[in-house]
Amino acid sequence: MPAPVRYSPDVEALRPDEDRTIEQLNETFDGILETVANDSGHAVRSVHAKSHGILEGTLTIDAGLPPELAQGLFATPGEHKVYMRMSTNAGDILPDAVSLPRGLALKVLDVAGERLPDAKGTSQDFVMVNGPVFQAPNAEKFLGSLKLLAGTTNRVEGLKVAASTVLRGVNKALTAVGIESPTLGSLGGAPNVDPLGETYYSVTPFRYGDHIAKFSVAPVAPALIALTGTE
Numbered sequence: 001m002p003a004p005v006r007y008s009p010d011v012e013a014l015r016p017d018e019d020r021t022i023e024q025l026n027e028t029f030d031g032i033l034e035t036v037a038n039d040s041g042h043a044v045r046s047v048h049a050k051s052h053g054i055l056e057g058t059l060t061i062d063a064g065l066p067p068e069l070a071q072g073l074f075a076t077p078g079e080h081k082v083y084m085r086m087s088t089n090a091g092d093i094l095p096d097a098v099s100l101p102r103g104l105a106l107k108v109l110d111v112a113g114e115r116l117p118d119a120k121g122t123s124q125d126f127v128m129v130n131g132p133v134f135q136a137p138n139a140e141k142f143l144g145s146l147k148l149l150a151g152t153t154n155r156v157e158g159l160k161v162a163a164s165t166v167l168r169g170v171n172k173a174l175t176a177v178g179i180e181s182p183t184l185g186s187l188g189g190a191p192n193v194d195p196l197g198e199t200y201y202s203v204t205p206f207r208y209g210d211h212i213a214k215f216s217v218a219p220v221a222p223a224l225i226a227l228t229g230t231e
Contacts, residue, residue: 004068004211021139028146032091048087048103052195055084059108071209073111073124081109086195099192102130104200104217126215128200197227
């Protein structure tokens, strides 16, 4: 396991126009919401609208974790009931033939400790996707890709299915020569894999005590590992 990375304030560089970029991100998300609501007559979330399943389980926090791991929720050994929601990342409800990155939302119940201002309840949420890094290096680049994705929200489903087939082929060809394209994946070119066999990542790093952490959920049961990469 790599050595823990220490936190320092200079690890994050805020751009001068980042507040405006965040406003535009929110406006783009709202546009997706309005488009889907108008087309379908139903209000759904602006990303990861389609659920594939809800899972119930138990999170066990081991005793004797190293100090750099024993932070926050993970500082106290014990068990927590959890719920997990599996999804794909589009803001509209699409056929499964349109292959998109998979998502996993993990809700941990009965978590003690200080909460963010105005936060209610005693749960802690982790939001993950089946890719180790975020698709964009900064908020500005993410805004560009989100606008591209938003532009496909009201396209005919049949066209999306056909486009996904083509994009999957292109993405496989690029991957074969060592080129990864998160943009192609987000537009329908992601491998159409079984979500139960995937490893899910927080993709972005978080302040974690005196260190920086990224989180992941990985299959360990043989029956789930057998599904990894299965299209």
